[in-house]
Amino acid sequence: MALRVGHDRPDPVAYNGCVCFPATFYHNRHRHYRDEVGAEAPAFCRVILEARLQYWADEMIAGLPQEEFVFNDSKTYSGSAHVGSLRGPVIHDVLYRSALDAGRRARFLYGSDDMDALDAVPPGLSQETYRPWLGKPLCEVPSPDGSPRSYARYFYDEFMAAQHKLGISPEPYHMSDLYRSGRMNGVIRTLIEAADELRAIYLEVSQSGREEDWIPFSPVCEKCGRIAMTRVHHFDGERVHYRCQPNAMHYAPGCGHEGAVAPWDGAGKLPWKLEWAARWQVLGVNFEGAGSDHSIAGGSRDVADAITRRVFGAEPPANLPYEFLLLEGGKMSSSKGIGLSAHEATEALPAQQLRWLQVRTRPRTAINFNLGENAIPRLFDDFDVAAERYRDGSAEGWQRRQFELAQVRRDPDVMAGYRPRFAHVVTISQIPGADTETYFAQHKGAPLLPAESDELRERLAYAPVWLERFAPAKARFEVQESLPPEVKSLDAAQRRFLISFARWYEQARPADGESIHAAIMDLARREQGGAGFAFRALYRIFLGRSSGPRAGEFLAALEPSFVRSRLKAAVAALD
RNA sequence: GGCCCCGUAGUUCAGUGGCAGAACAGCGGACUUUUAAUCCGCGUGGCGCAGGUUCGAAUCCUGCCGGGGUCACCA
Numbered sequence: 113m114a115l116r117v118g119h120d121r122p123d124p125v126a127y128n129g130c131v132c133f134p135a136t137f138y139h140n141r142h143r144h145y146r147d148e149v150g151a152e153a154p155a156f157c158r159v160i161l162e163a164r165l166q167y168w169a170d171e172m173i174a175g176l177p178q179e180e181f182v183f184n185d186s187k188t189y190s191g192s193a194h195v196g197s198l199r200g201p202v203i204h205d206v207l208y209r210s211a212l213d214a215g216r217r218a219r220f221l222y223g224s225d226d227m228d229a230l231d232a233v234p235p236g237l238s239q240e241t242y243r244p245w246l247g248k249p250l251c252e253v254p255s256p257d258g259s260p261r262s263y264a265r266y267f268y269d270e271f272m273a274a275q276h277k278l279g280i281s282p283e284p285y286h287m288s289d290l291y292r293s294g295r296m297n298g299v300i301r302t303l304i305e306a307a308d309e310l311r312a313i314y315l316e317v318s319q320s321g322r323e324e325d326w327i328p329f330s331p332v333c334e335k336c337g338r339i340a341m342t343r344v345h346h347f348d349g350e351r352v353h354y355r356c357q358p359n360a361m362h363y364a365p366g367c368g369h370e371g372a373v374a375p376w377d378g379a380g381k382l383p384w385k386l387e388w389a390a391r392w393q394v395l396g397v398n399f400e401g402a403g404s405d406h407s408i409a410g411g412s413r414d415v416a417d418a419i420t421r422r423v424f425g426a427e428p429p430a431n432l433p434y435e436f437l438l439l440e441g442g443k444m445s446s447s448k449g450i451g452l453s454a455h456e457a458t459e460a461l462p463a464q465q466l467r468w469l470q471v472r473t474r475p476r477t478a479i480n481f482n483l484g485e486n487a488i489p490r491l492f493d494d495f496d497v498a499a500e501r502y503r504d505g506s507a508e509g510w511q512r513r514q515f516e517l518a519q520v521r522r523d524p525d526v527m528a529g530y531r532p533r534f535a536h537v538v539t540i541s542q543i544p545g546a547d548t549e550t551y552f553a554q555h556k557g558a559p560l561l562p563a564e565s566d567e568l569r570e571r572l573a574y575a576p577v578w579l580e581r582f583a584p585a586k587a588r589f590e591v592q593e594s595l596p597p598e599v600k601s602l603d604a605a606q607r608r609f610l611i612s613f614a615r616w617y618e619q620a621r622p623a624d625g626e627s628i629h630a631a632i633m634d635l636a637r638r639e640q641g642g643a644g645f646a647f648r649a650l651y652r653i654f655l656g657r658s659s660g661p662r663a664g665e666f667l668a669a670l671e672p673s674f675v676r677s678r679l680k681a682a683v684a685a686l687d
Numbered sequence: 688g689g690c691c692c693c694g695u696a697g698u699u700c701a702g703u704g705g706c707a708g709a710a711c712a713g714c715g716g717a718c719u720u721u722u723a724a725u726c727c728g729c730g731u732g733g734c735g736c737a738g739g740u741u742c743g744a745a746u747c748c749u750g751c752c753g754g755g756g757u758c759a760c761c762a
Contacts, residue, residue, distance in 0.1 A: 187762095188762055190762085225762075228761085228762065229761080229762090231761065231762080320759080320760090340761075360760090361760085361761080362760090363761095383761085383762095384761070384762050385762095404691060404692075404756070404757065405756085405757055405758085405762095406762095407690095407691075407757090408689090408690060408691075408757060408758055409689085409690060409691090409758095410690090410758085411690095411757090411758075412762080433691080435691085435692060435693095435756080436692095436756070436757095438755075438756080472700095472701090473700090473701095476691085476692065477692070477693075478692060478693070478755070478756070480693095480699085480700095480755090482699085486711075486712090486723085487699085489711090489723095490698095490699075490710075490711055493710065493711065494699090494700090494709090494710060494711085497709075497710060511701095532724095533724075533725090535723075535724065536724045536725080537724090538724085539723090539724045540724075555724095555725075584723085586723060587723065630718085632721090633718065633719095633721095634718095636721090637718090637719080643719095643720085643721060644720075644721045644722095645721085646721075647721035647722070648721065650721090651721080651722085658721090659721070659722055659723090660721090660722065661722070661723095661724060662721090662722065662724060662725075663721070663722075665724075665725085666722095666724090
């Protein structure tokens with residue numbers, strides 16, 4: 113927007129009870145007064161910089177009139193939900209918490225679209241067992257674990273467990289319950305009777321035609337039990353007349369049955385785009401973000417919005433299009449076996465870091481999620497930096513909110529507490545017998561608070577997972593149980609050093625890493641060429657390699673009797 | 688082909704009209720060169736390219752280049 117001094121005037125912004133103007137206007141005004149009036153600009157031209165420093169969720173909530181927010185999100189469980197599916201729940205949970213923090217009333221609903229058909233058998237499940245179920249509603253398909261719950265319910269429970277780990281606890285619902293209880297009956301009738309209008313909406317909004325006798329409903333076939341390929345061609349006021357079409361879907365055939373059934377109480381379902389609009393009415397949803405696949409111009413969100421306005425005469429929920437979570441730069445696909453399920457992700461890295469990863473990124477930006485090399489330690493580091501800035505007050509307002517909303521549990525002691533660097537914990541965790549609690553209390557400079565001990569224990573518990581699955585080889589080390597045979601490769605200077613170091617260690621009985629480090633340097637100085645040879649000798653006999661963690665602290669953390677016997681054995685082997 | 692997102696330090700990314708930032712890596716130091724654990728210090732930059740708007744552009748507009756995503760039906 114181009115502004116001219118003394119001409120255009122931007123819309124004022126209400127902020128904290130003051131009327132303010134955008135920065136551009138202020139600067140133009142300021143120049144105008146300075147150059148043409150020869151005076152200071154009046155005080156009413158105030159630039160409120162804080163306004164653009166808000167966290168996106170708070171800004172969004174502040175801009176909406178809802179007295180009570182009803183957030184909704186849902187998913188079809190045709191298999192394990194992949195980790196990218198967590199983006200919707202995280203975004204909605206952040207908005208939900210933001211609304212509550214703003215003093216609004218709010219609910220957060222999460223649905224299982226379990227009237228949808230099974231459209232593929234995911235890899236890992238028996239093709240023979242599940243092929244007969246293709247095309248049937250997920251609420252009817254048996255669970256993979258043999259339990260009485262449905263296939264959809266099994267994967268729903270798995271995904272909700274992952275959500276709970278991230279601190280997300282929406283109110284659950286299942287579309288099959290909504291249909292069977294009759295709560296959908298009213299909107300089903302409205303939509304079936306509005307078939308002509310719906311056909312027009314499809315044509316206008318998404319440029320896709322529907323046949324003249326198209327009725328928007330898919331009954332469960334009374335003969336074969338499939339729902340995906342039934343086509344209704346007539347509604348007589350009470351019953352829909354349908355045919356189970358043999359060639360409608362590529363993944364499973366219809367049985368050819370022709371019948372008529374009352375479309376109420378779970379006898380079938382609405383097509384997706386209509387069902388979306390219908391459930392908004394039934395559940396009173398007034399905010400629902402949509403993934404970028406739905407958010408295409410003329411896509412399902414546009415159709416659902418148009419139906420809400422034109423058929424239900426209501427305003428559609430506020431929208432927030434969001435991008436996906438990509439793994440290693442590519443889209444995850446459970447059917448191709450690429451990617452990681454949400455459940456697996458909560459085992460591959462701590463829930464707190466998984467939540468942080470998503471909360472720190474704005475919804476419209478795709479998250480490129482990596483697990484390899486040092487990605488996870490860096491995630492810890494980034495989180496810890498945010499925590500430190502939160503603690504010492506140097507964080508901007510939006511950064512504070514980002515950190516608050518990233519918390520799995522909003523525990524003030526944890527948020528403000530000391531946290532050991534993850535890479536540090538990884539190293540200490542590999543030293544057998546190390547007293548980690550004491551070690552990190554010493555590093556902190558004070559005893560650990562209960563919440564800090566918990567945090568340490570969580571990191572200690574996760575360290576072996578990272579070491580085993582993702583760490584580069586050089587991050588791993590192992591104290592050798594017996595003297596490594598490569599001790600023979602040590603040279604004369606290293607042998608002399610080990611003899612004198614063993615003697616010193618025997619006499620000094622050192623208790624702390626610093627004095628050990630000092631002794632190593634001291635003894636090494638007696639040889640030529642720096643201290644490297646001495647450290648390499650120690651790493652060789654304890655770890656079987658030529659480098660390792662800081663030697664002083666490392667040796668101090670080991671059992672003294674073990675250190676003595678290993679030194680003795682090494683000296684003996686070198687004779 | 689249409690649409691959306693991204694392109695900023697070696698790397699991953701913040702910043703979205705007002706003095707180019709952080710983390711990690713790196714470099715220097717903490718005993719006279721051990722180290723992917725600690726501490727202190729140091730920012731290494733044509734903000735993808737070309738125009739435009741503006742007093743002022745990484746930020747807004749147009750076009751282009753590169754990367755990713757998405758677009759029948761179904762969901």
